[in-house]
Amino acid sequence: MTEKMDQEDSKVTKKRIYMFALVIMLIVIVIASIKLFSKLNTNESTAPVAVVIPKSEVIVPEVTESQIDDIVSPEVKEQPISVIEPVETKALPIAVVKTLPQLNDSDLSIQTELTQYFAKQTLKLFVKDDMVRRFVVYVDNIGKGKIAKKHSPLIEPQSSFSVIDGDILTIAPQSYDRYTPYVELFTSMTPQQAVSFYKEYKPLFDEAYEEIGYQERDFDEAILDAIDMILTTPIVTGNVPLLTESVVYKYAYSEWEQLPPAQKQLLRMGARNVKKVKSALKGIKKYLEVPE
Template sequence: MRRQASTGSWIAAVIVVIALVAAGVWMVRRATQPEVASPPTANAVPPAVSGSAPAPIQHPIAQVQAAPASASTAPLPALDQSDDDVLAALQRLAGDGELSLLLVRPQIIARIVASIDAMPGRSLGGVMMPARPPKGAFVTRELDGQTVIGDNTDRHAPYMAIVEQADPQALVAWYVHAYPLFQQAYEHLGYPHGYFNDRLIAVIDNLLEAPEPAEPPALQPSKGQYVFADPALEARSAGQRLLLRTGPANEATIKAKLRTIRGLLVGQHLQPAAANSAGRMPVPVQR
């Protein structure tokens, strides 16, 4: 079993954001990558471009019917003063576990929005990370003469605990309540005419298209980090590649959570994809 050197590695647990705002999982950034915001990357699912006419809203947040009776109606803080309230709310949603130790401050919502927006692109380089990297090095192993992903269960455990404990309906209810903060952060990111909930649904759909290989995919070293040996896998979006690196069991758990969250947001139920699919999109079924 080998452990990948930290220099240049993008490998680790991508999980907090998916569990907490319905959109993605997080892997550790390069050790040498400065933690600063970058301009929006070229994305596979482009939002409205700054300066262009507003695109029609596809998934209005006002139409989401997911709020339980206990949903908060308290006034929202200003975006630049929201960290304490956001952390407290997410901590409750995550079962009062280790979330406060994993999220990065300041600008929690801005970090979440930037990371979600970047996932369908080719790279997450320069994006403000919303979660701290997991402890330890990314583990690989040898299988039939090839290097493949090893057992990273311990590294992912704190993140997956949050995924498993978070209640989707309560999470969506909080997201709907706090939505004006997400929309404002999205506009500040460079999309004055964009609609964040539409972007979120597009990113979830992109993540759900991640393939589910029957065997651990082969890796090969490249510029101090591992990449997928299969060009078709390496050509996938940054979010899909990160999801693949969490391992098949974690990928299945995260996708199940995403389908539930998406269903609550748009009033559809997504059936699981066929086993070992090559990334075909599940068919939505109207309720």
């Protein structure tokens, strides 16, 4: 009986040893598989692993100049350094903005500016006070066919109007000549210069134009109206017959006498002077209508 029990215990012991060895073998196989799988993943992955090092733990070693020379190869040190020359650029022109005086204080500035275009003798033809306002009122009236003598920007001719009293009463040639200095003054500036001068002081002309009640209208329109009034004035050549009525002279032909006062005054300048004025005004109109 005892011998039989010993045999059974021996069988149980062998079975336990066998089971334990089997478990150990399985554990070894699992560990080996994990290591192999991890190694394959490491070889196949190309993405670098970011390792964050605290800033306080970063140590930058000091490198001396001699150590730098040892690091840099002689070939690199002997290569010439290319210098990029600075590119020369043209400076853009600076627009000079002129500071205009106040309208009430503009006479001296305008007189000084006019000396660039006219001789001293010619400048004496200008009325020196309230020059901008005079010009504005005078031009506005001309555009309406009127003459505003009290607001004329120019002084009146020194010589008086004269006639030839013959078989027919006509205008004397010397009456035309008294307007020649004014025509020469007017044509001394080129159309470009005249328009440039006007545009330089345009804010003052506009201000004076608003003063007489034109808040919604640009003074350019008044100038163009005045130019058109003069350009449509007929040119009369030869002797101009007149009629006398008391102390007043009238044109003998009704088509002339019925012209607006501004055009009748222009006829007194003579055909030669009228042609010069018209030619200058055509140029001024051309440059005045060019958009800025």
